[in-house]
Amino acid sequence: MxxxxxxxxxxxxxxxxxxxxxxxxxxxDGVATPIxxxxxxxxxxxxxxxxxxxxxxxxxxxAVATLVxxxxxxxxxxxxxxxNDE
Numbered sequence: 001m002x003x004x005x006x007x008x009x010x011x012x013x014x015x016x017x018x019x020x021x022x023x024x025x026x027x028x029d030g031v032a033t034p035i036x037x038x039x040x041x042x043x044x045x046x047x048x049x050x051x052x053x054x055x056x057x058x059x060x061x062x063a064v065a066t067l068v069x070x071x072x073x074x075x076x077x078x079x080x081x082x083x084n085d086e
Contacts, residue, residue, distance in 0.1 A: 038068045049082050 027035055027042035035042050046064055051057075067073050 036064070038065050041068045043068055045076075049080065 024031070024035065025042075027044060031044045033044070034047065035044055036046070037043075043064070046060065048060075052060060067076065
């Protein structure tokens with residue numbers, strides 16, 4: 001089935017509505033997207049303005065996973081430093 005064909009398939013409606021709700025439930029109130037769940041814990045982000053190479057992307061994921069696993073970690077944020085939204 002193509003993505004266009006899947007759009008009319010009502011059998012997928014529950015998954016399409018429950019998965020985003022489950023992601024939001026994992027991070028709590030007052031958050032936006034993108035949401036990432038790692039090990040059952042949800043966070044907002046990370047937000048990158050450029051796509052890293054594979055090795056750097058893996059290192060970023062590992063760093064985020066380390067932070068998420070830390071009890072008491074709640075937030076890491078800074079103002080955008082570039083307009084490069086690719």
